[in-house]
Amino acid sequence: MGTVVTFDIYDDEGIDPDTLLPFLAKAVATLHRVDKVFSTWKPDSPLSRLRRGEIALGEAPVDVTEVLENCKGAKELSGGWFDPWRLPGGVDPSGYVKGWAAQQALEDLVGSEVGGAMVNAAGDIASFGGPTSESPFRIGIVNPSSPTSLACTVELRGAIATSGAYERGEHLFNPFTDRYETAFASASVTGPDLGLADALATALVVGGEQVLSLIEGVYDYEAMVIGHEGAMKWTTEFPFAN
Amino acid sequence: MRRSPIVIAGTLAGLFGVLGFHTSPAKLNLGTVGTAGSSPTTTSPSPSTTSPPTTTSPPPTTTVPSTTPPTTATSSRAAKSKTGNSTTSTAARTTTTTTRTTTTTVAPTTTTTAASSAARTATGPLVNYNFGVLSVTVTLTGTKIAKVTIGTLDDGGNFRSQSIDQMAIPQLEQQALQAQSASIQGVSGASYTSAGFELSLQDALKTLGFK
Numbered sequence: 001m002g003t004v005v006t007f008d009i010y011d012d013e014g015i016d017p018d019t020l021l022p023f024l025a026k027a028v029a030t031l032h033r034v035d036k037v038f039s040t041w042k043p044d045s046p047l048s049r050l051r052r053g054e055i056a057l058g059e060a061p062v063d064v065t066e067v068l069e070n071c072k073g074a075k076e077l078s079g080g081w082f083d084p085w086r087l088p089g090g091v092d093p094s095g096y097v098k099g100w101a102a103q104q105a106l107e108d109l110v111g112s113e114v115g116g117a118m119v120n121a122a123g124d125i126a127s128f129g130g131p132t133s134e135s136p137f138r139i140g141i142v143n144p145s146s147p148t149s150l151a152c153t154v155e156l157r158g159a160i161a162t163s164g165a166y167e168r169g170e171h172l173f174n175p176f177t178d179r180y181e182t183a184f185a186s187a188s189v190t191g192p193d194l195g196l197a198d199a200l201a202t203a204l205v206v207g208g209e210q211v212l213s214l215i216e217g218v219y220d221y222e223a224m225v226i227g228h229e230g231a232m233k234w235t236t237e238f239p240f241a242n
Numbered sequence: 243m244r245r246s247p248i249v250i251a252g253t254l255a256g257l258f259g260v261l262g263f264h265t266s267p268a269k270l271n272l273g274t275v276g277t278a279g280s281s282p283t284t285t286s287p288s289p290s291t292t293s294p295p296t297t298t299s300p301p302p303t304t305t306v307p308s309t310t311p312p313t314t315a316t317s318s319r320a321a322k323s324k325t326g327n328s329t330t331s332t333a334a335r336t337t338t339t340t341t342r343t344t345t346t347t348v349a350p351t352t353t354t355t356a357a358s359s360a361a362r363t364a365t366g367p368l369v370n371y372n373f374g375v376l377s378v379t380v381t382l383t384g385t386k387i388a389k390v391t392i393g394t395l396d397d398g399g400n401f402r403s404q405s406i407d408q409m410a411i412p413q414l415e416q417q418a419l420q421a422q423s424a425s426i427q428g429v430s431g432a433s434y435t436s437a438g439f440e441l442s443l444q445d446a447l448k449t450l451g452f453k
Contacts, residue, residue: 008428118428123431123432139426140430142429144432156428165432
């Protein structure tokens, strides 16, 4: 995957690195383990072997089954717009796995009892707590038409994922037209779990307004989109910061 | 209060992590940047504003107790009163756009020019991103970021890398400037080279006692 993951740890009382390091080591090990299992770049990863039909699902690590089950749920919630089974090259849950991995790493830090933590997987962020015990994390969302600026700021409780084609070109696949195309320039989804937020953001940027309507009905998840012409739309409870 | 930044980087291809410790409220110990920034991560560079213009970051001191895959961590806690905590190791690149093999780059070459009102510049460590290696140089004037540039960029010279660099890096430079103006702890967006850029930038800022 080649993604950099940043850990930001906050505590009003200060942090003892010696206490935190074991938790951090566990979180980093989690990221490496996920990469090893789910990399589509490594020909020998269990996922790559599954894609080639060399092993059955039952022979892959149990994480693979869990992730594909969760992907199935995300596919249903998104009306089929997030569909790892419709991608060119065989089943590819990467759109879910990056967020899921960061969420798993975050959970490794919970036991350290720090006041706030963010795990930022190159722009997709899982978090608990805040920068102080009295304030939530404030996260800027990049303006897709001018990535030199921020479109808005959110008060984060949980996770946020943003999808868009503005940095990588048209790489987002539409499972209903079999083409690489996007309905919006950028789509951000907030909610308790970064894996699902990541999958829904991918579905939303490809599927457009109908997916925005679907997310309106998903408990605890909110979304905001920025159109190719710059118009913004959002679900009713999207947590804009003042 | 402990506020030591720690950089953790894995040597396995793919994911690797970087850690910032933050305590709140924000306090900075460098006289020349006494009120800089609302984000509470900081190192504690020498408080002397008349210190010699060049300091060198301390060597790595700790290894994280990790099993597999190989992971190294560097704690700069023992050196909290010194300028510079730049450390990095790199993950093997998993893309196939260049043929260069990955090397571990530890670049403790940070320099700080300290003067109370003069511009101060620091360069972050070399960081691998998907298509090459880069480092970021930051110039502070007083408490404001005056300039963010790419200090080193080696993209292997291949066309695809260059086109991505040309498109993304100027944007990222501006993004860093924008992010400074809002009181935010993070940025969410579609990203590519931004991670490597941010990694090096963060370290350069920490070296300057900023953020």
